[in-house]
Amino acid sequence: MFESLRKIVIISILIFLSSSPLFAKEQDKKKKKEEPKKASVLPKLNTVALNSKPEKKKEEKKAKPIVAEKKGSKRLKGEAVEKQEELFSFSLSGRKFAQGELLFLKLKPSPRVADKLGNFVIHWEGQEIPFAQKEGYAYAFLPVSPEFSKPYAVLELIEKHFFTKNDSKKYEIPIQKTYFATSKVSHLTMDKQYTTEELPEETKTFIKECSEAKAKAFLSKSDLQFENDFEYPVPNPILNSPFYKRRIYNKEKGRPHGGSDFKGGIGDPIYAINDGTVILARSMYYEGNFTVIDHGLELYSLYMHQSEILVRPGDKIKKGDLIGRIGTTGMSTGPHLHLGLRVLGTMIDPLSVVQTELVSVKTKSSKP
Numbered sequence: 001m002f003e004s005l006r007k008i009v010i011i012s013i014l015i016f017l018s019s020s021p022l023f024a025k026e027q028d029k030k031k032k033k034e035e036p037k038k039a040s041v042l043p044k045l046n047t048v049a050l051n052s053k054p055e056k057k058k059e060e061k062k063a064k065p066i067v068a069e070k071k072g073s074k075r076l077k078g079e080a081v082e083k084q085e086e087l088f089s090f091s092l093s094g095r096k097f098a099q100g101e102l103l104f105l106k107l108k109p110s111p112r113v114a115d116k117l118g119n120f121v122i123h124w125e126g127q128e129i130p131f132a133q134k135e136g137y138a139y140a141f142l143p144v145s146p147e148f149s150k151p152y153a154v155l156e157l158i159e160k161h162f163f164t165k166n167d168s169k170k171y172e173i174p175i176q177k178t179y180f181a182t183s184k185v186s187h188l189t190m191d192k193q194y195t196t197e198e199l200p201e202e203t204k205t206f207i208k209e210c211s212e213a214k215a216k217a218f219l220s221k222s223d224l225q226f227e228n229d230f231e232y233p234v235p236n237p238i239l240n241s242p243f244y245k246r247r248i249y250n251k252e253k254g255r256p257h258g259g260s261d262f263k264g265g266i267g268d269p270i271y272a273i274n275d276g277t278v279i280l281a282r283s284m285y286y287e288g289n290f291t292v293i294d295h296g297l298e299l300y301s302l303y304m305h306q307s308e309i310l311v312r313p314g315d316k317i318k319k320g321d322l323i324g325r326i327g328t329t330g331m332s333t334g335p336h337l338h339l340g341l342r343v344l345g346t347m348i349d350p351l352s353v354v355q356t357e358l359v360s361v362k363t364k365s366s367k368p
């Protein structure tokens with residue numbers, strides 16, 4: 001395994017202080033000289049996982065709310081892996097290469113094979129991944145499931161013209177463990193309609209109808225709809241409950257938390273975390289007043305428990321648009337915003353995109 005890991009050269013762990021557009025190549029070139037990149041090797045990735053452990057412990061104690069970074073403040077360090085092949089180069093970047101995180105793939109063919117980019121097939125852990133083509137680059141999002149259980153994930157790039165010997169090549173991408181929190185939730189705080197075992201027929205029918213509407217909405221597939229990094233959905237982000245926290249209701253293990261809960265009062269504004277199209281905006285049994293935005297490439301943001309929905313399916317949304325108001329509708333113990341991020345059917349930590357320079361990452365491989 002380490003043999004092949006070594007093949008992947010980690011060029012840099014990058015710190016970015018300001019947002020820059022996804023396709024701004026000019027800016028990339030200018031900044032490249034200012035930030036010399038140092039080669040670092042794989043153990044760098046290990047240190048990230050170790051650092052994240054005490055952080056999570058703090059969350060478990062729940063003594064103080066975690067103050068997430070404010071809008072406009074600098075983003076966290078990201079990690080990047082880069083590979084130069086004979087006929088193309090690519091980079092992978094993300095907040096960290098770990099369970100529950102989203103990675104961003106940027107691939108650039110050499111001019112000789114540039115016209116073959118459309119034939120490219122990308123497999124991530126055996127699943128074909130949709131990608132966008134812009135200005136000679138291919139862009140794709142690779143989700144790492146919170147349940148991912150191997151030390152590395154396999155990225156396979158397939159296009160016979162891009163390789164001299166084979167039709168494809170596999171790369172092992174090291175994936176670290178994430179230490180997710182657990183907490184006990186008293187049934188006393190939950191409305192009894194969500195804790196009673198036998199639900200009335202009428203409710204069962206409504207739940208079924210809700211899940212069908214969701215399934216139908218997630219069939220929506222579109223090309224990449226944004227060019228810049230993600231932003232927090234609330235102006236003063238304070239995290240009430242982190243992603244994938246396992247809640248124990250009435251001594252029984254509940255499902256892990258599928259998103260991040262932000263503190264807020266009833267009526268507080270909710271903003272779109274990026275550009276996209278509304279594909280669902282309605283009342284649901286568990287999610288309450290629920291909005292889903294399609295950002296393209298099967299990446300969706302989900303906003304739950306709202307007191308008010310201010311958009312309709314089909315609306316084109318820009319990052320930062322007011323889309324609803326915080327509430328406590330559905331299965332909720334008090335006013336807050338539950339933000340979810342769904343990528344290719346996998347729930348991902350939304351903070352992995354709002355805290356990192358993800359799509360605007362600059363890499364050496366971006367040759368003009």
Ligand SMILES: [Zn+2]
Pocket residue numbers: 241257258259260261337338339
């Ligand atoms: Zn939640």
